Amino acid sequence: MKEIIITLAAATLYATSLAQAPQLRPDNIDEVLEAMTLREKATLLVGELSANQQAYGTQISHSDRYIPGAVGNTYPIPRLGIPPTVMADGPAGLRIFTKRNYDSKTYNCTGFPIGTSLAATWNEDMVSRVTEAMGNEVLEYGVDVILAPGNNIQRNPLCGRNFEYFSEDPVLSGNIAASYIRGIQNNGVGTSLKHFAFNNQETRRLGADAIVSQRAAREIYLKPFEIAVKKAQPWTVMSSYNKVNGEYTNCRYDLLTDILRDEWGFQGIVVTDWGAFFKADKCLPAGNDLVQPGSPDFIDEIVEAVESGALDMEYVDTCVHRMLEYIVKTPRFRKYVFSNEPDLEAHAAIVREAAAEGTVLLKNDGALLPLDGVRNVAVFGCGSYRPIAGGTGSGDVNKAYIVSLIEGLNKAGYDIDNTLVDEYTKYLWAYDEKMSKLEWWQRNPVAPEFIPEALVESVEKNDLAVVTIQRQSGEGRDRHADDFCLDADDRELLVRVADAFHKAGKKVVAVLNVGGAIETASWKDIPDAILLPWQCGQEIGHTVADVISGKSVPSGHLPMTFPIKLEDHASTANFPLDSPDISGWGDEDRYDRPNVDYTHYEEDIYVGYRWFDKQGLDVSYPFGYGLTYTTFGFGNMTLEKVSEDEVEVRVDVTNTGKRAGKQTVQIYVSAPERKMDKPVQELKGFAKTALLEPGESQTVTIRIPVMDLASFDAAQSAWTVDAGTYVFRAGDNSRNILCESVLKLGKRQEKVSDSLKLIENK
Ligand code: BGC
Numbered sequence: 052m053k054e055i056i057i058t059l060a061a062a063t064l065y066a067t068s069l070a071q072a073p074q075l076r077p078d079n080i081d082e083v084l085e086a087m088t089l090r091e092k093a094t095l096l097v098g099e100l101s102a103n104q105q106a107y108g109t110q111i112s113h114s115d116r117y118i119p120g121a122v123g124n125t126y127p128i129p130r131l132g133i134p135p136t137v138m139a140d141g142p143a144g145l146r147i148f149t150k151r152n153y154d155s156k157t158y159n160c161t162g163f164p165i166g167t168s169l170a171a172t173w174n175e176d177m178v179s180r181v182t183e184a185m186g187n188e189v190l191e192y193g194v195d196v197i198l199a200p201g202n203n204i205q206r207n208p209l210c211g212r213n214f215e216y217f218s219e220d221p222v223l224s225g226n227i228a229a230s231y232i233r234g235i236q237n238n239g240v241g242t243s244l245k246h247f248a249f250n251n252q253e254t255r256r257l258g259a260d261a262i263v264s265q266r267a268a269r270e271i272y273l274k275p276f277e278i279a280v281k282k283a284q285p286w287t288v289m290s291s292y293n294k295v296n297g298e299y300t301n302c303r304y305d306l307l308t309d310i311l312r313d314e315w316g317f318q319g320i321v322v323t324d325w326g327a328f329f330k331a332d333k334c335l336p337a338g339n340d341l342v343q344p345g346s347p348d349f350i351d352e353i354v355e356a357v358e359s360g361a362l363d364m365e366y367v368d369t370c371v372h373r374m375l376e377y378i379v380k381t382p383r384f385r386k387y388v389f390s391n392e393p394d395l396e397a398h399a400a401i402v403r404e405a406a407a408e409g410t411v412l413l414k415n416d417g418a419l420l421p422l423d424g425v426r427n428v429a430v431f432g433c434g435s436y437r438p439i440a441g442g443t444g445s446g447d448v449n450k451a452y453i454v455s456l457i458e459g460l461n462k463a464g465y466d467i468d469n470t471l472v473d474e475y476t477k478y479l480w481a482y483d484e485k486m487s488k489l490e491w492w493q494r495n496p497v498a499p500e501f502i503p504e505a506l507v508e509s510v511e512k513n514d515l516a517v518v519t520i521q522r523q524s525g526e527g528r529d530r531h532a533d534d535f536c537l538d539a540d541d542r543e544l545l546v547r548v549a550d551a552f553h554k555a556g557k558k559v560v561a562v563l564n565v566g567g568a569i570e571t572a573s574w575k576d577i578p579d580a581i582l583l584p585w586q587c588g589q590e591i592g593h594t595v596a597d598v599i600s601g602k603s604v605p606s607g608h609l610p611m612t613f614p615i616k617l618e619d620h621a622s623t624a625n626f627p628l629d630s631p632d633i634s635g636w637g638d639e640d641r642y643d644r645p646n647v648d649y650t651h652y653e654e655d656i657y658v659g660y661r662w663f664d665k666q667g668l669d670v671s672y673p674f675g676y677g678l679t680y681t682t683f684g685f686g687n688m689t690l691e692k693v694s695e696d697e698v699e700v701r702v703d704v705t706n707t708g709k710r711a712g713k714q715t716v717q718i719y720v721s722a723p724e725r726k727m728d729k730p731v732q733e734l735k736g737f738a739k740t741a742l743l744e745p746g747e748s749q750t751v752t753i754r755i756p757v758m759d760l761a762s763f764d765a766a767q768s769a770w771t772v773d774a775g776t777y778v779f780r781a782g783d784n785s786r787n788i789l790c791e792s793v794l795k796l797g798k799r800q801e802k803v804s805d806s807l808k809l810i811e812n813k
Pocket of ligand 1: 324
């Protein structure tokens, strides 16, 4: 009896303390913070590392406590009504496991186009439509935040993760990123804009030090993040693994607080990259709120740092406050009942459409495409049979299928050479068996022995040849310099097929299934048409067939320059060219290997076309390049200063050809003569027309804020618009300016913090 009374008393006490503890609501965050113990606060700032992650290491791992395959949770604190939240990878779609060990259901996600392919659409509405669908999968599979988009500048073509970044240009990157974020967040789920910042190589990715000038930092590397944060306010930003100017990004107050929050107005939380350097008394004061995937040791570390006086409680409270603000926005907090049944068919249709819009037509001699009167097609290249939908690593989505070119062309009504299909199938089976123990970067099946013989018959039977060239790249390693060029096998295949078909008076289409720029100058004369669908997601075979047949029109434009040689890029002088397999685990104290432990961004602001233009270098295909199945004229360009702060550019675009098509209007601006060295021209705005029928016109209107014309004057820590005459140049690529107009502007200046100074001897 006594025991029952004691138990009852304890239960009453517990119930009272529960009743007294405030339960989290959007309007009582301060009260909840006040009620939290130090340990509870520390717990909220550390991800809930699962048993799986402990066993397998922290990178590209998963946490199966709530949603199997998601990579990070935050801890719940039931006493205060704080739910857990769940974060899972992107960016080419949601990355979770397709199978669970407790039911028979399949949890497939859609494999969307990679970042580069989305940027190649130059179409912000299209990107938002894609990510609206992607965000619906995030919501309906019970995830709160997708770890995307990747928004680092493609400084050099060899960066292993370029495929999941957008562009070599900050304005294109930033605006595409903003559209991406808006589409996802329209679903009431969050994004994580990553990797903030200067994560431009994979070699020693856990600690490489980017040595970069304040000007290049502001104008090139931070700009895409600035645009995305200001325009779309992501729920979270992921700080990068690397250092910048001597210090880890997640320890830099100037980066995470002065710039990101105070200057740009970021409202959300900053989360570390997975398994990044972490020190409680450095990261929290800098403004890095959450460490992922976390470890119980970090909770102790935070508690001890506060107790020992090394970490001021004020910093902890600030981070916790932001965490609570984030948590009340999540579907889990709202108790959203997710269906686990997103409309995958509808999403596949969007992928197919967007992928065609991002497909770049590099060459189309004699208007070969869209095909007319072609029925029998010989399909070469292992990539035609086994295309790559996206890059490897955390950005690799677990999708239900990838449509091959064979399937796509077949379904589009073409008769495919079945002898080749049989030969390739046998070849790939044998190849797989032989290569099964190799890593992905050691495999590139291109040189089937049966080609010379099969080719003889194939030329006779078919009207046309398609040759796919593919390249894989991924997280954790940069591409080798060799990988930029066609290897001997690729070249031999292309030459043999083209020789044979051309001798018979038949044409050849090359298809580039790649994640970024490759060398094209030495071979682009060989095929009659070159199509660049990138790694555009799970519908790639349909996309290629749609474009080849004319069902869809290609309207993509390059988001990066295709140089003649890799060395033409100024950044190549300071890039890890031989891609040593160095991630940085255990290398924390090394600082002796150039381009591994530290990389000097000596080219400064002269990244991509800014460099090629400055040097007057020829390129294979310029930044912004892309053909269509029709022709367009630009005219009636007007410039108007619609307010003190904004310039409005108007251009009439007319379809002057015989087929429907969409055109991209790219506005490059040349600044007046000035003290500071400036690029010849810089992209300042862009827009895509609707689908225009032959003869149809559209007036495209682009607004450009005056302060977007500023350069960063590091001596004064100020964005400065020099007084003088600005030339606004409208073109359909950076080297095809079709009309221009000038505007006089007065001097404008905005002071900002003197941030990102070099911290020596690190
Ligand atoms: C990658 C991030 C990714 C995270 C979680 C890291 O290794 O750099 O992009 O979101 O892992 O998988």
